[in-house]
Amino acid sequence: MGSLHAWIVVSIGILFSSANAGAAQSPLEAIQATVERARAVLEDPAYKGPAQRDTRIAKVREIVLPQFDAEEVAKRTLGPHWRKLNEEKRKRFVNLFVNLVEKTYSSNLDRYEPGVKLYFDQERIDDDFAEVNTRIYDPVLDKMFVVNYRMHKVDGKWLIYDVIAENVSMVRNYRNQFERILSKSSYDELFQKLELKVKELSSASSS
Amino acid sequence: MIVKIAVVTLLIAVLSGGRTTPRAMAQTDTPQATPPSAETPPSAETPPPPGESVDSGPPPDPLAPFNEKVFWLNLKLDDYVLRPTASAYNKVASDGVKRGVNRFFRNLGVVERFANNLFQVKIREAGQEVGRFVINTTVGGVGFFDVASTWLGWEESDEDFGQTLGKYGVSSGPYLMLPFFGPSTIRDTVGLAVDSALNPMNYLLSSTEVLLIKTGIAAGTVVNYRAMHMDLFADVDRYTVDLYGAVQDAYLQQREKEVQQ
Numbered sequence: 152m153g154s155l156h157a158w159i160v161v162s163i164g165i166l167f168s169s170a171n172a173g174a175a176q177s178p179l180e181a182i183q184a185t186v187e188r189a190r191a192v193l194e195d196p197a198y199k200g201p202a203q204r205d206t207r208i209a210k211v212r213e214i215v216l217p218q219f220d221a222e223e224v225a226k227r228t229l230g231p232h233w234r235k236l237n238e239e240k241r242k243r244f245v246n247l248f249v250n251l252v253e254k255t256y257s258s259n260l261d262r263y264e265p266g267v268k269l270y271f272d273q274e275r276i277d278d279d280f281a282e283v284n285t286r287i288y289d290p291v292l293d294k295m296f297v298v299n300y301r302m303h304k305v306d307g308k309w310l311i312y313d314v315i316a317e318n319v320s321m322v323r324n325y326r327n328q329f330e331r332i333l334s335k336s337s338y339d340e341l342f343q344k345l346e347l348k349v350k351e352l353s354s355a356s357s358s
Numbered sequence: 359m360i361v362k363i364a365v366v367t368l369l370i371a372v373l374s375g376g377r378t379t380p381r382a383m384a385q386t387d388t389p390q391a392t393p394p395s396a397e398t399p400p401s402a403e404t405p406p407p408p409g410e411s412v413d414s415g416p417p418p419d420p421l422a423p424f425n426e427k428v429f430w431l432n433l434k435l436d437d438y439v440l441r442p443t444a445s446a447y448n449k450v451a452s453d454g455v456k457r458g459v460n461r462f463f464r465n466l467g468v469v470e471r472f473a474n475n476l477f478q479v480k481i482r483e484a485g486q487e488v489g490r491f492v493i494n495t496t497v498g499g500v501g502f503f504d505v506a507s508t509w510l511g512w513e514e515s516d517e518d519f520g521q522t523l524g525k526y527g528v529s530s531g532p533y534l535m536l537p538f539f540g541p542s543t544i545r546d547t548v549g550l551a552v553d554s555a556l557n558p559m560n561y562l563l564s565s566t567e568v569l570l571i572k573t574g575i576a577a578g579t580v581v582n583y584r585a586m587h588m589d590l591f592a593d594v595d596r597y598t599v600d601l602y603g604a605v606q607d608a609y610l611q612q613r614e615k616e617v618q619q
Contacts, residue, residue: 255597293457318615319608327607328600348599 178281178302178309179274181218186269186285188214193263208257220303220310221249227312228325232333240338247345248325254352266290279304418532419606425535429602432535444585451585459582524617533606 176184189211192198198207225248226233226241236244268288275282283300301313313322332341419425451459524530598604 251599258597317612319611323611324604324607325599328598328603331600331603344599352597 176309177274178276178283178300179271181302181309182283182285182300182311183269183271185214185218186271190267190269193260194265204261208260211260212253212257216249216253218311220305220312221245223303223310223312224252224322225249227322228329230326230330232329232338236338240342243342244345247342247349250349251345251352254349258352264289264291281309420532421534425533425606426602428535429605440581444581447581448585451582456582456585459578520613521617524613530610530613533610 192207192210192214197203198210222241222245225245228248229236229244233241267290270286270288272284272286274284281302281304283302285298285300287296287298288294289296296317298317299315300311301315302309302311304310313320315321329341332344
């Protein structure tokens with residue numbers, strides 16, 4: 152009975168620690184873990200070369216995508232327009248937007264050169280919101296880039312809702328583009344433009 | 359010279375009331391005649407609760423008809439003139455040489471940066487600017503190697519008159535696309551003109567010589583910069599849904615931050 156009791160205690164302990172591991176992770180830890188895991192994939196010799204491109208991108212996507220609150224990002228890029236969309240259109244927009252961003256950034260992954268240095272500087276937490284400040288050193292350009300992440304807590308997990316690279320917020324930038332388009336066209340036309348863009352990017356990268 | 363052309367073009371555009379182009383591109387009903395203020399809305403410095411927005415409608419861009427024309431002109435200039443030149447230059451200049459040339463041109467901007475640091479009461483930075491210039495010009499082989507930052511840790515502090523004005527609360531005025539130079543605002547264009555006046559060349563050389571040298575320097579800086587960033591511009595059209603809006607927003611966000619510092 153002694154060892155059974157011990158086993159029960161140990162199992163419960165393991166259950167608790169794995170359940171809490173996610174919740175206990177601070178925003179900075181979450182970012183650091185994500186970025187370093189992505190970097191590991193990009194530098195892994197097993198995934199090097201053009202033949203491995205799709206696998207590489209898929210692996211990075213697996214690591215990075217869950218760290219974003221995709222709906223929140225998409226919602227913020229539409230601003231007041233979000234309220235005017237019904238559930239179906241919202242889903243459609245979120246899907247399109249996620250596709251667009253994925254395709255955009257996977258093409259950029261091809262430019263990755265090893266030797267990048269990462270600095271995770273600080274986090275500032277205010278209730279359920281946080282900002283994480285990091286820097287990336289690019290050896291090719293011999294330049295340091297500032298990349299900050301804005302996050303919020305969802306069900307105990309910190310998720311990203313904006314990336315600010317060199318003082319330019321991604322959400323604000325897309326929002327400006329979409330606002331300009333919506334001032335001249337309908338939502339359906341915006342969606343069409345996004346679909347077209349995703350197609351363009353897909354065909355270009357497979358060449 | 360380029361600044362003068364820009365100012366004249368601007369005056370013409372403003373006086374002609376900014377008619378929209380006949381082509382389908384700018385099929386805007388002319389933007390609202392709101393008082394020109396490119397003050398971008400207070401976005402998530404303190405992030406608003408999800409769902410709540412702080413503004414509605416596209417950002418004010420009263421000079422849009424003019425801006426959009428110049429924007430596409432600049433893209434053409436890049437396609438037909440700048441990129442081929444930079445590309446040819448790339449074949450002969452190594453990365454090291456390009457970085458050195460970049461530093462050389464930046465060193466020449468020191469008087470403006472010094473003056474503007476003083477104007478903004480940043481004495482220590484102003485002192486560092488002069489120190490950097492002296493060291494870079496002597497030890498660093500006329501600014502070729504940035505000895506001051508690498509060896510001594512003295513950072514360049516990048517201030518121009520547009521930022522000085524911003525510091526003293528002069529609002530940026532409407533977004534403006536300068537021919538050749540690219541995005542700007544009214545305040546920053548005025549800043550450009552003032553900074554030109556501060557250049558010591560103006561007092562030491564005849565105005566023709568100054569004009570030629572400045573044009574040469576401007577052209578050289580631009581080509582060198584473009585050559586260093588061949589890749590980055592190549593795809594910017596692919597990645598945006600609305601290129602003009604993306605450039606406009608990126609520029610304004612960066613300026614906001616620069617003024618704050």
